[in-house]
Amino acid sequence: MRIDVDHVARLARLGLTEAEKKLFADQLAAILDLAASLQKLDTETVPPTAHAIPMKNVLREDKASPCTDVEAIMANGPVIEDHMFKVPRIIEG
Amino acid sequence: MDYETVIGLEVHAQLLTASKMFCSCPNQFGDKPNTNICPVCTGQPGVLPVTNKKAVELAIKTALALNCTVEPSSVFARKHYFYPDLPKNLQISQYELPLATKGHLEIEVDGVKRKIGITRVHLEEDAGKLVHQGAARIMGADSSLVDYNRTGTPLMEIVSEPDLRSPREAAVYTETLANLLRYLAVTDAKMEEGSLRCDANISLRPKGEAKFGTKTEVKNINSFRAIEKALLAEEKRHEEVLSEGGKITQETRFFDDVTETTTGMRGKEYAHDYRYFPEPDLVPVEPPRTWVAEIKATIGELPWQRKARFVGLSVAGEAAQLLVNDKPLADFLDAAVKLGAKAPTVANWLIGDITAYCKENKKELAGLNFPPAELAELLTLIEKGTLSNKIAKEVLFTALQTGKPVKEIVAASGMTQISDEGELLKIAQEVVKSNPKQVEQYKGGKEAVMMFLVGQMMKATKGRANPEAATRLLKQALG
Numbered sequence: 106m107r108i109d110v111d112h113v114a115r116l117a118r119l120g121l122t123e124a125e126k127k128l129f130a131d132q133l134a135a136i137l138d139l140a141a142s143l144q145k146l147d148t149e150t151v152p153p154t155a156h157a158i159p160m161k162n163v164l165r166e167d168k169a170s171p172c173t174d175v176e177a178i179m180a181n182g183p184v185i186e187d188h189m190f191k192v193p194r195i196i197e198g
Numbered sequence: 199m200d201y202e203t204v205i206g207l208e209v210h211a212q213l214l215t216a217s218k219m220f221c222s223c224p225n226q227f228g229d230k231p232n233t234n235i236c237p238v239c240t241g242q243p244g245v246l247p248v249t250n251k252k253a254v255e256l257a258i259k260t261a262l263a264l265n266c267t268v269e270p271s272s273v274f275a276r277k278h279y280f281y282p283d284l285p286k287n288l289q290i291s292q293y294e295l296p297l298a299t300k301g302h303l304e305i306e307v308d309g310v311k312r313k314i315g316i317t318r319v320h321l322e323e324d325a326g327k328l329v330h331q332g333a334a335r336i337m338g339a340d341s342s343l344v345d346y347n348r349t350g351t352p353l354m355e356i357v358s359e360p361d362l363r364s365p366r367e368a369a370v371y372t373e374t375l376a377n378l379l380r381y382l383a384v385t386d387a388k389m390e391e392g393s394l395r396c397d398a399n400i401s402l403r404p405k406g407e408a409k410f411g412t413k414t415e416v417k418n419i420n421s422f423r424a425i426e427k428a429l430l431a432e433e434k435r436h437e438e439v440l441s442e443g444g445k446i447t448q449e450t451r452f453f454d455d456v457t458e459t460t461t462g463m464r465g466k467e468y469a470h471d472y473r474y475f476p477e478p479d480l481v482p483v484e485p486p487r488t489w490v491a492e493i494k495a496t497i498g499e500l501p502w503q504r505k506a507r508f509v510g511l512s513v514a515g516e517a518a519q520l521l522v523n524d525k526p527l528a529d530f531l532d533a534a535v536k537l538g539a540k541a542p543t544v545a546n547w548l549i550g551d552i553t554a555y556c557k558e559n560k561k562e563l564a565g566l567n568f569p570p571a572e573l574a575e576l577l578t579l580i581e582k583g584t585l586s587n588k589i590a591k592e593v594l595f596t597a598l599q600t601g602k603p604v605k606e607i608v609a610a611s612g613m614t615q616i617s618d619e620g621e622l623l624k625i626a627q628e629v630v631k632s633n634p635k636q637v638e639q640y641k642g643g644k645e646a647v648m649m650f651l652v653g654q655m656m657k658a659t660k661g662r663a664n665p666e667a668a669t670r671l672l673k674q675a676l677g
């Protein structure tokens with residue numbers, strides 16, 4: 106099975122070289138082949154699962170606490186203005 | 199050709215929790231930008247989100263009030279897209295397995311009741327806020343500033359079936375829903391502040407046709423008034439395109455409140471491909487039946503049930519609706535009635551003078567130190583004839599303003615109605631004596647002059663005369 110690497114790369118906002126496209130197309134094809142082989146298994150009696158661990162209802166009480174690490178988070182932004190992250194034009198036109 | 203309009207709505211409501219959806223940052227509006235942020239809601243590597251129990255509870259409460267089935271198991275999913283207000287490049291939402299499904303909400307449009315299907319109620323997290331530079335909106339802006347305080351705010355999405363048949367129905371549906379959500383105290387539902395948002399899907403089909411036409415999604419509807427306007431504009435555009443034999447393109451369109459038109463988004467991303475998959479950091483929510491039952495028990499009487507009960511207490515339908523639209527008012531009425539006050543009278547004072555006072559002074563009834571017992575006291579004084587209606591209004595105003603008890607205000611001001619008829623008769627005689635011209639007119643058959651004379655009595659008593667007694671005693675004085 107092949108995959109449209111250009112499409113996947115565009116969705117993930119990745120710029121790939123031709124060599125990388127070839128490399129990833131082959132790797133992704135191998136992954137899809139593995140998934141295809143799993144499809145052949147009889148799962149009639151197996152309930153669908155969203156998670157690998159049998160846990161549910163991990164909930165926290167609704168309590169607010171002061172925010173820490175704020176300035177460390179802000180330090181990730183290349184340009185800060187008025188304590189906000191400055192980003193370039195979002196929509197061209 | 200005649201067309202039928204088909205509308206479905208997606209309503210997003212910010213939930214009234216103390217903390218965010220998956221972290222303990224405060225969920226509050228209006229703070230300094232980027233102060234209520236943490237490694238979890240800004241998506242730093244290695245963090246672990248944990249679901250807010252209260253948010254789940256509020257969504258279940260809503261789902262039950264909307265007659266939905268709370269699903270035995272629901273799962274959070276990652277919805278991927280790129281936008282600067284989304285620090286993780288994904289939004290935690292629910293997709294294939296939402297919290298609740300298949301309900302309905304009854305609405306009444308121009309006297310006709312209609313049941314609108316609810317497809318699903320699910321939980322997700324809100325995105326951040328953008329402040330555009332160089333232009334008022336995103337189009338034409340040179341750059342934007344991002345505030346992540348809102349990122350991760352618990353958001354509930356309520357999706358309707360395509361059951362709405364006109365822009366007006368869509369507006370009524372949204373208002374009915376917003377009133378319900380406010381009544382349940384799950385959100386403050388302020389569209390202007392963005393705590394309630396609405397996206398609308400609209401399509402037209404030839405009348406009698408079963409198949410839906412191509413739909414467009416209208417965004418940027420920022421007020422209750424704008425819902426009907428935006429959909430009327432989009433409905434008209436569809437009709438024009440279709441009647442000229444054209445085709446509607448499935449797309450997202452922005453509503454412009456000023457021009458009252460919709461425009462397609464230029465530079466819009468290619469077809470949505472959100473690559474949903476189960477959020478690996480969050481385990482399924484499987485609300486135990488006992489918990490759901492407990493939540494159900496907290497709902498009590500729903501607004502439409504309460505309205506019917508008020509109407510049963512002789513409150514006019516419109517007044518009853520206004521009261522249940524504002525739960526503290528409805529609670530106030532019930533409390534005052536319990537103390538012996540008559541429901542229709544309480545309703546009149548509540549939606550009349552009391553609401554007017556609150557609006558004028560931008561105050562909430564709850565913050566006024568004017569409990570239901572005070573209104574009940576005031577109404578008793580009117581009923582007993584101690585206070586005239588006019589004076590009672592003044593007492594009310596003073597009570598609302600000062601927070602002093604009605605009894606104290608009345609005692610201190612000597613504003614009670616004059617009940618001594620001998621004293622009133624003396625005043626009536628005075629009025630007759632000092633207005634000979636009007637007395638002449640009255641005696642000549644001009645009965646309307648009595649109104650003037652009663653007015654003079656009111657003036658002389660500073661409103662402390664009972665109008666009926668005044669009329670009677672004036673007639674006596676006129677001989």
Ligand SMILES: [Zn+2]
Nearest residue numbers: 221223236239
């Ligand atoms: Zn946080």
